[in-house]
Amino acid sequence: DAGVIQSPRHEVTEMGQEVTLRCKPISGHNSLFWYRQTMMRGLELLIYFNNNVPIDDSGMPEDRFSAKMPNASFSTLKIQPSEPRDSAVYFCASSLDGKETQYFGPGTRLLVL
């Protein structure tokens, strides 16, 4: 298995632009998680899905952030409009069961200028 796939790996954009991060979970996993990691705040859970349904989005910073999971093999995290404080590494992870082992993708390093 290729593991969790994320794209792009790096993204540099200007403030105000829309950013879309993509994730393909491991086949057969029914839980998908989006995290954000910064030096200041550490690793934060933004949102997670179970069987393609958003279960907990309490970690989503504000309305500028949205996430979708249209099917079991694809999810997106969108930031519109982006701001410099959104600069971080965004990780996607999947698991067979949300309480068990999570498998992380390589992350998307986002820089908003």
Next chain:
Amino acid sequence: SQQGEEDPQALSIQEGENATMNCSYKTSINNLQWYRQNSGRGLVHLILIRSNEREKHSGRLRVTLDTSKKSSSLLITASRAADTASYFCATTGTASKLTFGTGTRLQVTL
């Protein structure tokens, strides 16, 4: 918010020595997991210990769990330079999600 707090925040040891990291948490858990993160990479799962277990081994790793003290420790024996990384504990409760701690940065020097 972070549930787990790792201690120490940073640890520097020489190759061959043992490294011990501690994790404390606040609420009841279903299981506790340890992850490693190499610089610039995603997290990699190391070991999972359930709330009814007290100790678990995996290769050079030994994890203990004390639910009465709400704490866990990760011991890496005979450390190697390749063990240099950040180590995170993560807990699950009733919800199907992990809550990560703040991490311990381990530096193993030759």
